[in-house]
Amino acid sequence: MAEAAPVRGTTVVTVPRKPGQPEREATLELRTTVVQVARPSHRRADTPAAPPLTVVLAREIDPPDGLAPIEWLLLTTLSVETADDAARIARWYRYRWDIERLHFTLKSGGSQVERLQLETRERLERAITLYMIVAWRILWMTYQVRIDPDQSPTVAFSADEIDALERVAATQSPARRSGQPFTLRDAVRAMAKLGGFLGRKSDGEPGIKTLWRGYRQLQLICWGIQLARQAP
Numbered sequence: 001m002a003e004a005a006p007v008r009g010t011t012v013v014t015v016p017r018k019p020g021q022p023e024r025e026a027t028l029e030l031r032t033t034v035v036q037v038a039r040p041s042h043r044r045a046d047t048p049a050a051p052p053l054t055v056v057l058a059r060e061i062d063p064p065d066g067l068a069p070i071e072w073l074l075l076t077t078l079s080v081e082t083a084d085d086a087a088r089i090a091r092w093y094r095y096r097w098d099i100e101r102l103h104f105t106l107k108s109g110g111s112q113v114e115r116l117q118l119e120t121r122e123r124l125e126r127a128i129t130l131y132m133i134v135a136w137r138i139l140w141m142t143y144q145v146r147i148d149p150d151q152s153p154t155v156a157f158s159a160d161e162i163d164a165l166e167r168v169a170a171t172q173s174p175a176r177r178s179g180q181p182f183t184l185r186d187a188v189r190a191m192a193k194l195g196g197f198l199g200r201k202s203d204g205e206p207g208i209k210t211l212w213r214g215y216r217q218l219q220l221i222c223w224g225i226q227l228a229r230q231a232p
Helices: 083-094 096-108 121-147 159-171 184-194 208-230
Strands: 007-015 024-035 053-060 071-076
Touching: 007 083, 024 083, 053 083, 071 083, 083 096, 096 121, 096 208, 121 184, 121 208, 159 184, 159 208, 184 208
Parallel strands: none
Antiparallel strands: 007 024, 024 053, 053 071
């Protein structure tokens, strides 16, 4: 049924990188139709009917050689009247990659959240909430570095954090050239080196674990700076 539905339009989504596959853009053709789910045979005849569902079939056009085309068959109770509506449903589904990555960062970073053994549910919820904020911040930094590595670090770090990272970076190798602006990429790599990242040419960009460990060390440094300011 979805195959025979009319084409509503197209949309472009970013497909995240995988082992052996770089990040890429995919153009999806969008088809939509409305279906009515039949009442289960074991239900009484007076059982209310299920609400109608909109089917959105999103299929990649001209995928790269050697790669299977992306194909999503999505069901929603939301109204889909236009191409923009269909594109929005596909875009929301695409966010699952970001959500999965956030959960990976939370579980595989430095929080060891799955090993928490707190005594009450309330304490566990507070701990997970705090770790989720840190996980989001670290993941957001990694995406910002990919988008614009030369932007100001003020988009991701406080003034105290930038001051601490500039001082740390001055002691790390390779040294930055004199007068070179301190960028977001410089700040993130300086933080990662606090967590054990070596920063060699063959190392690529820092991973989640080193970023998490570096973030923890950075907070301790900033705490020490604040205490020193308060000292008589």
